[in-house]
Amino acid sequence: MEEVGMTRVTWRKSTRSNGSGDCVEVADGLTDMVGLRDSKDPNGPVLTFDPQAWARFVAGVRHDSFIR
Template sequence: MDLIGATWRKSTRSGSGGGNCVEVADNLPGIVGVRDSKDLTGPALTFAPSAWRAFVARVAERA
């Protein structure tokens, strides 16, 4: 999956200490990318936007 042009963002709840954070890129058509914020050149996971929305909704239910 080509993530060239992805605009990555970190959660506003992430601290500045560089802990265990992920970054999400949701500006590409048809995919949402997720990567480790400590390994910017490492692998990234991709999800269909509907799958990502379902994941986020489920996490929010448990927060």
């Protein structure tokens, strides 16, 4: 597995984050991938997704299909 350099990536939290600190952060300005990490461990592991898989996941969450 290839290691991806995430040191110069801009991370963002959801606008729906409630301030509890239990958040994930997304780096979506990358080429050919979307990064996801735990905001409490910014130097920890990063999950990466291809943009199409990420878009399907977000669309599913928005449409409540994952919460049934």
